[in-house]
Amino acid sequence: MRKINRKKESKIIINSNKAGELSDVQGKYKKQTGGRGQYGEVYTSEAYMGDIMGNLNGRRGKVQGMEQKGNLRIIKALVPMAEMLDFEPTLTSITGGRGSYLMEFSRYEEVPGQLQQKIVDVAVKEGRVKPEEE
Numbered sequence: 001m002r003k004i005n006r007k008k009e010s011k012i013i014i015n016s017n018k019a020g021e022l023s024d025v026q027g028k029y030k031k032q033t034g035g036r037g038q039y040g041e042v043y044t045s046e047a048y049m050g051d052i053m054g055n056l057n058g059r060r061g062k063v064q065g066m067e068q069k070g071n072l073r074i075i076k077a078l079v080p081m082a083e084m085l086d087f088e089p090t091l092t093s094i095t096g097g098r099g100s101y102l103m104e105f106s107r108y109e110e111v112p113g114q115l116q117q118k119i120v121d122v123a124v125k126e127g128r129v130k131p132e133e134e
Helices: 018-030 044-060 087-095 113-126
Strands: 003-008 011-015 034-044 062-069 071-078 100-108
Touching: 034 044, 034 087, 044 062, 044 071, 044 087, 087 100
Parallel strands: none
Antiparallel strands: 003 011, 034 071, 034 100, 062 071
16 A cells, blocks of 8 residues: 655655556656746836746746736736746846736646656655656
């Protein structure tokens, strides 16, 4: 029988000797990590809109819309949390310190296929998931 203990965010400990069960756990792990969707708003002037939207798209972001409040432009987007962890210094660099943003959890999404194996490999390397036994 397999036992999965979830500790803090998405750390998984597997207590099992059955190699066949590992792939099931890896599948669940893939869906849990990296798929946290963040709703974000970026506040800036019009001069930086293109650079910021390009940066958000490069972070696997999906621009949901734009608004204007006075001289400010507000870019609304959904961006994976893992991609937003280093956004502040990038925004400061793009806007010369004249931009700001807010971020809040929106929903979970499945991780894209090209990143799933990379996440599992890192988890195995760090010892969070036992390697598949042959």
